[in-house]
Structures are given as C-alpha cells and as structure tokens.
Amino acid sequence: MLIEIKDIYKIYNEGKESEVRALDGVSLQIDQGEFVAIIGASGSGKSTLMNILGCLDIATYGTYILNGTDVTDRSDRQLAHIRNREIGFIFQGYNLIPALTAYENVELPLIYQGVSIFQREEMVLHALERVGMADRWKHKPSEMSGGQQQRVAIARAIATRPPIIMADEPTGALDSKTGRHVLEILHALNQEGTTIILITHDNGIAATARRIVRISDGRIVADGTREEVGL
Amino acid sequence: MKIGQAVKMAAKSIFANKARSALTMLGIIIGLAAVIVLVSYAQGQNLAMEKLYSSMGTNKITVYAYTWNGSNNVSQALYDYCLNLSDQVVGFSPNGNVYSQPTIKYGSKTLAPASHSSGGAVIVGGTAMSTGGENNYPSIYLGNEQYGMCNDYTIANGRDLSYLDVKNGNQVCVLGAATAEYLFNFANPIDQTITINGLPFRVVGVYAYKGDPSSAPANPEDTNSWVDQVISQMDQMILLPSTMTRYFNNNQPIDQYVVKVRSSEDLRPVITSLKTFLSGIIDPNSGSFGVNSDDVYKEQQGDATAMQQRFLGGIAAISLLVGGIGIMNIMLVTVTERTREIGIRKAIGAERSSIIVQFLIEAAMICGIGGLFGIGVGYVGTLILGKLSFNTILIPSPGITAGAALISVALGVIFGMYPAIKASGLQPVVALRAD
Numbered sequence: 001m002l003i004e005i006k007d008i009y010k011i012y013n014e015g016k017e018s019e020v021r022a023l024d025g026v027s028l029q030i031d032q033g034e035f036v037a038i039i040g041a042s043g044s045g046k047s048t049l050m051n052i053l054g055c056l057d058i059a060t061y062g063t064y065i066l067n068g069t070d071v072t073d074r075s076d077r078q079l080a081h082i083r084n085r086e087i088g089f090i091f092q093g094y095n096l097i098p099a100l101t102a103y104e105n106v107e108l109p110l111i112y113q114g115v116s117i118f119q120r121e122e123m124v125l126h127a128l129e130r131v132g133m134a135d136r137w138k139h140k141p142s143e144m145s146g147g148q149q150q151r152v153a154i155a156r157a158i159a160t161r162p163p164i165i166m167a168d169e170p171t172g173a174l175d176s177k178t179g180r181h182v183l184e185i186l187h188a189l190n191q192e193g194t195t196i197i198l199i200t201h202d203n204g205i206a207a208t209a210r211r212i213v214r215i216s217d218g219r220i221v222a223d224g225t226r227e228e229v230g231l
Numbered sequence: 232m233k234i235g236q237a238v239k240m241a242a243k244s245i246f247a248n249k250a251r252s253a254l255t256m257l258g259i260i261i262g263l264a265a266v267i268v269l270v271s272y273a274q275g276q277n278l279a280m281e282k283l284y285s286s287m288g289t290n291k292i293t294v295y296a297y298t299w300n301g302s303n304n305v306s307q308a309l310y311d312y313c314l315n316l317s318d319q320v321v322g323f324s325p326n327g328n329v330y331s332q333p334t335i336k337y338g339s340k341t342l343a344p345a346s347h348s349s350g351g352a353v354i355v356g357g358t359a360m361s362t363g364g365e366n367n368y369p370s371i372y373l374g375n376e377q378y379g380m381c382n383d384y385t386i387a388n389g390r391d392l393s394y395l396d397v398k399n400g401n402q403v404c405v406l407g408a409a410t411a412e413y414l415f416n417f418a419n420p421i422d423q424t425i426t427i428n429g430l431p432f433r434v435v436g437v438y439a440y441k442g443d444p445s446s447a448p449a450n451p452e453d454t455n456s457w458v459d460q461v462i463s464q465m466d467q468m469i470l471l472p473s474t475m476t477r478y479f480n481n482n483q484p485i486d487q488y489v490v491k492v493r494s495s496e497d498l499r500p501v502i503t504s505l506k507t508f509l510s511g512i513i514d515p516n517s518g519s520f521g522v523n524s525d526d527v528y529k530e531q532q533g534d535a536t537a538m539q540q541r542f543l544g545g546i547a548a549i550s551l552l553v554g555g556i557g558i559m560n561i562m563l564v565t566v567t568e569r570t571r572e573i574g575i576r577k578a579i580g581a582e583r584s585s586i587i588v589q590f591l592i593e594a595a596m597i598c599g600i601g602g603l604f605g606i607g608v609g610y611v612g613t614l615i616l617g618k619l620s621f622n623t624i625l626i627p628s629p630g631i632t633a634g635a636a637l638i639s640v641a642l643g644v645i646f647g648m649y650p651a652i653k654a655s656g657l658q659p660v661v662a663l664r665a666d
C-alpha cells in the first residue's frame with residue numbers, strides 16, 4: 001500500500017462557534033500506480049485532503065502512512081525530503097515564483113534535491129518539452145497566459161520524476177483542448193508507473209480515471225469505478 | 232543545499248527584484264551617510280575649537296585689577312609677586328588695549344576704523360571680536376617684552392619689545408603679520424616708522440602668522456569658518472610698550488594683565504595665589520580685581536562641546552533609527568510576497584535551513600553593497616561639509632564609520648531575515664495562503 005489514511009480530521013477553529021470540519025473522518029487507501037480522481041462540490045474538502053496527502057498540512061486527528069511509514073511524527077526536515085522526492089504538486093493557483101523564469105521555476109526542486117547543474121539542464125528542458133513550453137523557458141510567469149503558467153507548474157511537478165503526482169484542478173484554467181492535453185500527459189505518466197491523484201470539478205475529466213472518490217462536507221460518500229460512483 | 236548554490240540563488244533573487252533591492256540599499260545608504268556626516272561634523276567642530284584655543288595662547292591667566300585712585304603700584308606689586316612664583320609663572324605682561332582707535336599711517340597707506348560695524352561680533356572667551364567685512368583695522372595692545380610670549384606670538388622678523396623699550400618709553404612697535412603685510416606689502420618693515428595719531432613709532436619686529444596667510448584678511452566671509460576669521464583677526468594687531476599708555480586712553484593706567492604659567496596643572500594654584508595676593512593689596516572699598524583663565528573657560532567650553540557632541544550623537548542615532556525603520560519597512564512590505572515564495576519553496580522540498588541561509592546571504596549582500604555606497608556617500612558628504620564649514624580636509628573617523636556600518640548592515644540583515652525566520656517555520660499550506 002502506497003498511501004493509507006485513517007480517520008483523518010481537519011478541524012479549523014475547533015470548539016469555537018466558527019468551527020469548520022474541512023475533513024470529517026476520512027479513511028482512504030491508494031495503491032502504487034493508481035489513477036484516482038477526487039470530485040466534490042466547492043468547499044467539500046478536496047484541496048484540504050490533497051494538502052494533507054502531500055504533507056503540506058497536518059491533520060488535526062488521524063494517522064497517515066506513506067510507503068509504510070507513519071508521516072504524522074516526521075520532522076520538518078524529513079517532510080521536506082518527502083515533498084521533494086516522493087511527490088510532485090500541481091496547485092490550484094499555479095504557485096510559480098514571480099521573479100523567476102519558467103526555467104528557473106522548474107529547476108528549483110532539482111536544486112533542492114542536489115542534482116548537478118548539467119543533469120539539471122537536461123531534466124528541466126525535458127520537463128518543459130513534455131508540456132510544450134520549451135520555447136518559453138526564458139519567460140517569467142507575468143509574461144505567460146494562465147494555461148502556460150499551469151503547464152510550467154506541471155513541468156515543475158514532473159521534473160524530479162516523483163512516484164506520486166498530486167494535481168489540484170490542473171485543467172481548471174485551461175480551454176478544453178489544452179485541458180485534454182494536460183490530461184493526456186497525466187495519463188502517460190500513469191502509464192509509466194506514476195501514481196496520480198487528480199482533483200477536478202469536471203465530471204468528464206474525472207470519468208477518465210480508473211477510480212473516482214467523491215467527497216461531500218468533508219466525508220467520502222462514494223469510492224469506486226465510474227459506474228460505481230455513478231458518473 | 233550547498234553554500235555556493237545558496238549564494239547563486241540569493242544573487243538571482245537580488246537581480247530578479249531590482250526595485251526592492253535598490254530601495255533597501257537606498258535606506259542603508261541614506262541612514263549610514265547621515266550618521267557619518269553628522270558625527271564627523273561634530274568632530275570637525277571640536278578640532279576647530281582646539282585650533283582656536285591654541286591660537287589664543289595656552290596656560291594663560293588674565294588678571295584685571297584697579298583702584299579708584301588710579302595708583303600705579305598695583306602693576307609693580309603684581310610683577311614682583313609673579314617673580315616670586317617663578318617656578319610656576321613663566322611670563323607676565325600688562326595687557327592693555329587702545330580703545331580710542333587712532334588713525335594709523337605709513338606713507339600713503341592709512342588704517343582708520345570703519346565708520347560702521349561691517350561684520351558680526353563673535354564672542355570668544357568673553358571678548359567680543361568683530362569679524363569679516365573690509366575692515367582690517369588692527370587692535371592696538373600695550374604690553375611689555377613678555378607680551379608676545381604670554382599670548383603665543385612668535386617673532387618672524389626683527390625683534391620683540393625689550394625691557395628697555397618699556398622702561399625708557401621708546402616709541403617702537405611690533406606688528407602682527409597681517410597688519411605688516413597690509414602696510415608694507417613686500418617691503419621690509421623693520422626700522423620703518425609708522426604714525427599713530429601722528430606720533431611716530433619705529434617698527435622693530437613682525438610676528439609670525441597665527442592663521443592661514445592666504446585666508447587673511449580680506450577674503451570673502453563665506454569661504455572662511457568663523458574660527459579661521461577669529462584667528463586671522465589675531466594677526467591684525469600692533470603692540471606698543473605699555474608705558475605708551477600715557478598717549479592714549481586719556482592716560483588711564485592699564486588694569487589688565489596676562490600671566491603665563493608653566494603648565495596647565497599650575498593654572499588653578501596660581502589663580503588661587505593671585506586672588507589671595509590681590510585681596511591683600513586691594514581694599515574692596517577702593518578698587519576691585521578679577522583673576523580668570525581662558526583655559527578654565529575652555530574646560531567649560533569642552534563640556535559644552537561634549538554636550539553638543541552628545542546631542543549630535545543623538546541626532547545620528549535618530550537618523551540611524553530612521554534609516555533602520557526605512558530598511559525594516561521595505562523588508563516588511565515584501566513579507567507577504569516573500570512568505571508565499573517561502574511556501575512554494577517549502578512545498579517543492581526546501582528545508583528550513585536552506586531557506587534561512589538563502590535569505591541571510593541575500594540580505595547580507597544587499598546590505599553589504601548598500602553599506603559600501605553609504606560609506607562612500609558619507610565620506611564625500613563629510614569632505615564637502617568639512618571644506619564648507621571648517622575650510623579643512625575633514626575625514627570621518629574609522630571607528631565611527633565601522634560602527635555605523637555595522638549597525639545599519641545588522642539592521643538590514645535582521646529585517647531581511649525576518650520573513651524567512653517567520654515563514655520557514657510555518658506549514659507550507661499556511662505560508663502559501665499568505666495575503
């Protein structure tokens with residue numbers, strides 16, 4: 001089992017009147033090589049779940065076993081290591097560093113990994129090529145369209161060739177054609193063995209996943225194939 | 232992450248955020264330059280005061296003593312008493328002044344008092360001296376053969392007054408350097424005769440310049456500091472034997488004296504002795520006396536200067552603080568942006584330590600460069616201000632420079648590090664949400 005969470009709660013302002021249970025007792029297992037789509041209404045807790053799965057956030061209660069080890073009692077340094085080596089993130093809002101060029105943004109996780117400058121160049125260009133952005137490597141985020149920024153963000157996520165990719169609405173800002181292109185990239189990566197966790201509003205896109213998890217009010221309400229979930 | 236990589240990353244960040252980097256540097260440059268210039272100015276002022284004091288003569292006691300009946304034996308009694316103190320007192324002279332401003336002539340040249348006061352009055356040691364303007368009318372003093380020595384004048388040409396000049400009432404004079412230059416230009420004044428109020432006086436000597444000859448005496452006011460003006464004023468003088476008092480001041484006896492002591496330690500004891508002595512010979516009902524030292528005044532002046540320096544130090548501290556707040560502001564304004572950046576860096580796998588090291592190097596580089604420019608601007612500013620205010624080459628002291636640079640660079644580094652220290656400890660998702 002690659003990912004295993006048990007009774008995860010994420011509660012904001014616990015005990016106060018403004019208490020929000022973004023995750024309200026979620027248990028989930030994901031195997032290596034799976035392609036999982038997470039769907040649900042806005043505010044249902046999809047991003048919260050991904051942040052916890054990606055070690056960007058810590059659950060209020062519950063356990064999280066990644067690759068057989070408990071993540072909940074890892075040090076900050078070990079978590080940084082996990083984020084760097086194990087997981088590639090594609091954020092809902094791109095999250096590129098504005099002052100850096102496309103090339104430099106994609107290069108960043110490789111620098112933190114300690115990859116040599118020569119290897120880096122090859123890996124960065126390869127990742128940019130894969131998303132069709134190699135000709136824009138010199139551009140800063142402010143000089144690119146939303147879809148182009150999203151593709152650079154994807155290149156950054158795949159540059160280190162992580163075993164897991166987590167994508168939060170990667171097609172949200174794209175037209176259907178580029179959206180489909182991004183989806184194809186994810187599927188191709190999945191073919192190569194990468195585990196994909198994809199959050200989406202778009203039922204059409206979710207339907208391409210072998211497994212679909214539906215969330216509502218912080219709880220998993222359905223988990224299975226397209227037919228089982230009812231798409 | 233290796234340190235070389237962190238340096239590269241910091242450099243990249245500095246160049247990628249040119250406006251922010253430039254503003255931070257500007258804060259440091261202004262703060263640092265202001266401190267250097269202010270403190271150097273205060274020190275320059277101190278130097279100028281010291282120069283003035285040494286020109287006025289050191290280890291000098293001025294005595295004023297007179298009796299209603301005008302008896303002349305006070306002078307003789309004082310002279311005899313000072314001889315008794317010869318292991319402490321090295322010189323004694325009457326210190327009279329011709330108040331009537333008689334007309335001085337040599338050949339076609341005439342020195343007459345200005346009809347109206349053209350310069351401002353400067354108070355030095357309680358004595359008002361007029362400064363500036365076209366007026367180079369000299370002060371005329373009445374003294375003996377020790378007058379020059381007591382007042383730190385040295386003979387440049389000819390000889391000083393002699394004991395016999397005074398005793399016999401010879402009509403001779405010694406000229407201050409500026410007065411000699413005015414009356415005689417490049418001719419030799421020795422043994423020439425000038426007239427004062429029509430009375431002939433033979434020039435026996437000329438004193439050396441105390442001030443800068445090139446800045447004396449008719450240079451425009453604004454190129455000279457008042458200290459220089461006061462000093463060149465000292466070169467505009469004529470010394471006559473004290474016995475000449477009978478031709479001037481309505482034949483009133485001289486009631487001012489100057490006593491020169493061997494060292495500054497002798498000042499206070501001699502002042503006390505003189506006071507005791509004078510209170511013994513002058514009945515308060517029939518006269519009065521005073522014993523004073525400019526050196527004592529100088530000590531008080533030194534206190535005032537120290538206070539002024541503390542005041543300027545305060546201003547410097549405030550400008551450093553303002554500069555520091557400027558640095559802090561620009562750093563804090565970008566905290567949100569930087570917090571997001573840190574969130575991104577953490578999310579893609581940066582360790583806390585790499586982020587802190589990167590920000591540390593970045594802040595140190597910006598502040599280091601800003602600090603160098605600040606020192607440069609401070610030096611140039613000090614040179615300009617030194618030239619304008621003191622007419623000297625004024626250079627900031629290395630201690631002040633290093634101290635101020637250290638403080639402003641430290642401020643920049645601390646506040647440059649602030650977002651990194653704060654945000655690198657957050658959960659990435661919290662840092663990413665910053666707004």
Ligand SMILES: Nc1ncnc2c1ncn2[C@@H]1O[C@H](COP(=O)(O)OP(=O)(O)OP(=O)(O)O)[C@@H](O)[C@H]1O
Nearest residue numbers: 012020021022040041042043044045046047048049
């Ligand atoms: N920092 C926070 N403080 C309080 N409540 C929060 C916080 N972050 C998220 N929430 C709440 O948690 C719930 C889940 O948010 P989340 O971002 O996971 O939704 P989502 O499913 O990703 O929505 P969307 O599809 O719009 O992105 C929401 O109701 C949200 O208001």
Ligand SMILES: [Mg+2]
Nearest residue numbers: 046047092168
């Ligand atoms: Mg979301």
